[in-house]
Amino acid sequence: MISGAKLPSVTFRTRVRDEAIGGPNPYRWQDMTTEDYFAGKRVVLFALPGAFTPTCSTYQLPGFEKGFADFQALGIDAIYCLSVNDAFVMNQWAKAQELQNIGVIPDGSGEFTRRVGMLVRKDNLGFGLRSWRYAAVVKDGVIEGWFEEPGLADNHEEDPYGVSSPENVLAWLMADAQGVAA
Numbered sequence: 143m144i145s146g147a148k149l150p151s152v153t154f155r156t157r158v159r160d161e162a163i164g165g166p167n168p169y170r171w172q173d174m175t176t177e178d179y180f181a182g183k184r185v186v187l188f189a190l191p192g193a194f195t196p197t198c199s200t201y202q203l204p205g206f207e208k209g210f211a212d213f214q215a216l217g218i219d220a221i222y223c224l225s226v227n228d229a230f231v232m233n234q235w236a237k238a239q240e241l242q243n244i245g246v247i248p249d250g251s252g253e254f255t256r257r258v259g260m261l262v263r264k265d266n267l268g269f270g271l272r273s274w275r276y277a278a279v280v281k282d283g284v285i286e287g288w289f290e291e292p293g294l295a296d297n298h299e300e301d302p303y304g305v306s307s308p309e310n311v312l313a314w315l316m317a318d319a320q321g322v323a324a
Contacts, residue, residue, distance in 0.1 A: 147285050150257035151176050154247055157229040169233070176254070179247065180283040183219040187247075188277035188306055189260060192269060193227045193235035197303050202275075203239055205308035210243035213308075216315040218279075220245060226252045226261070226272045249273070263296035277306035279315065287314050 157169040179185070188206060190198040206213075206221050213221060221244050225232065228250040236246045247254075252271050255261045260274040274294050279287035289311055291302040304310065 145285050145288060149176050149180060149280060149283050149285065150254060152249075152254040152257065154179075154254070155229055155250060156248060157233055171229075174247075176283065179220075179222060179245075180280050182282055184217055184279070184281045184286075185220045185222060186213060186218055186277060186311055187222050187224060187280055188308075188311070189224040189249075189255065189273040190275050191225070191264060191272045191301065193225050193231050194238070197275075197301055198225075199235075199239065201303065202307065203241075203244065207239070207241055207244050209308050209312060212312055213315065216312070216319055218315070222247050224249050224254065224273065226250070226255050260290075260294070262294065262298070266297040266299070275301065275303060275306050277311050279311065279318075287311070287318070289314070 152175065154174045156172050156174050158172045159168055160170045161168055163170060186206070188202065190202055192198065203223055206223070210221060223244055224247040226249050229248040232246040232248040249255050252261050255273045260276055261271055262274045264270065264272045275291045277289040278285050289306045291305050293302055
């Protein structure tokens with residue numbers, strides 16, 4: 143996708159905590175749309191190949207989590223992590239990572255990822271269809287900045303990481319705040 147493009151309108155199947163349910167698993171299904179996540183807000187969206195995977199769990203997600211205050215200071219209202227994983231996996235990953243600042247978006251069917259052109263095969267890793275790694279700065283559903291890792295391809299032998307890193311997105315936001323971002 144490119145700057146100025148509008149995100150596709152998709153419905154995500156999420157699971158949310160609801161104490162009224164009681165028991166050991168007090169969660170219910172809740173449909174959330176692209177508009178629910180992005181309308182009227184300036185957000186950072188980053189997508190990655192899979193929950194619980196090394197680069198995602200060690201660098202990318204923790205980096206955005208730890209840097210949240212810096213992003214807020216530059217006008218970011220929310221940061222979302224999207225993966226082609228179901229709501230159960232995404233919720234457990236958020237819990238395991240002890241997230242306080244980052245919201246997770248389960249794109250279990252890969253519909254959103256397909257519609258933004260980032261759905262790739264990762265059969266070489268036993269994953270099937272997954273997201274290519276990217277990040278975006280999105281204002282009211284429209285892309286302001288796009289950060290796609292190089293080499294977008296099915297069954298890529300490597301997992302490039304750097305362009306979509308929290309440090310790179312933050313640097314772009316700082317330059318944008320000074321009026322020098324591309």
